[in-house]
Amino acid sequence: MPRVSEQHLAARRRQIVDAARRCFLREGFHRTTMQDVIAEAGLSVGAVYRYFPSKADLIRAIAEEAVGGAEAVLGELARREPPVPLLEALDSALAYVDSQAGDDGLLRIAIQVWGEAQRDPALGEFVxxxxxxxxxxxxxxxxxxxxxxxxxxxxxxxxxxxALFALVPGWFLQRILTGGPDRETYLAGVRTLLSLSPPPPVPPTRG
Structure with a gap:
């Protein structure tokens, strides 16, 4: 029997993960079954279970993609020379988030991952x-x-x-839940906040 190439294995795994993501976006983690994923992928039961023995393994793979992209973007920025200004780094992180904000993007999956991480200790530790x-x-x-x-x-x-890290999910939660603000408006607000002078000290009260 000819040996299956690494490219073929990777393509088959990608096919299953993409099918699972479509199912999770449509029905959520809990309502989606492995049979749903198998049907969506158009593969045999054995082919799917060879790569992902359980739905938990599929959820972890999806979680890896939902978080891993932002990690890769920031990792590259942290190594860049000369050092990247913080607002530029934040803008790059938000630009990546923006690219994943569509109906079939990873952001909606990321929110499901957060919820599942509260229920599944292993996934919670991973996230x-x-x-x-x-x-x-x-x-x-x-x-x-x-x-x-x-x-x-x-x-x-x-x-x-x-504080900087919190600005990223803070923005995309607003985007998903309210439809705005856009990235430029959000960055303008952050820039204003960063330029604010500290408040004057409060004088002591006299007893």
């Missing part, structure tokens, strides 16, 4: 690790921005990175 790495890339960007003077040297890089 937490992925998002920790995304936040870690933001921290690298912040530390590099401290060296260029963009961020004060005495700022806490972990705190700044956590």
């Amino acid at each position: 937490a690790g992925k998002y920790a790495r995304v936040r870690g890339h933001f921290e690298i960007l912040v530390r590099r921005a401290q060296r260029t003077g963009e961020v004060p040297a005495d700022a806490d890089p972990e705190a700044v990175a956590a």
Whole structure:
């Protein structure tokens, strides 16, 4: 029997993952069965189970794609020379998110992954690790921005990175739930917030 090529294996796996994503987008994780995915993929039961022994394995593969793209984008930005300004890095992250915001994009799957991660401890641990790495890339960007003077040297890089990271899901939740704002409007608002001066100290009250 001729050996199956790696390209063929990868294409078959891609076929199954794409079929599962369509099913999950249509029916959600819980209402979708493995039989639904098998029918959608147009493959035999054995062919699908060879790659994904359970629905949980399929959900994990989908979760990998939903989070992995943003991780790759930020990882590349964190290595770029000269260091990327933080707003430019945020814009690149949002541009990737924007590319996945359609009806068949990964963002709607990402929201399902969040919900499933609260129920499935193994998936929750996987997602937490992925998002920790995304936040870690933001921290690298912040530390590099401290060296260029963009961020004060005495700022806490972990705190700044956590705030920057939160801006990404904050935007795409608004996009999905309300239809806006667009990326340019959102970035303009972030730019304004970052330029605000700290409030003056409150004078002590006299007793």
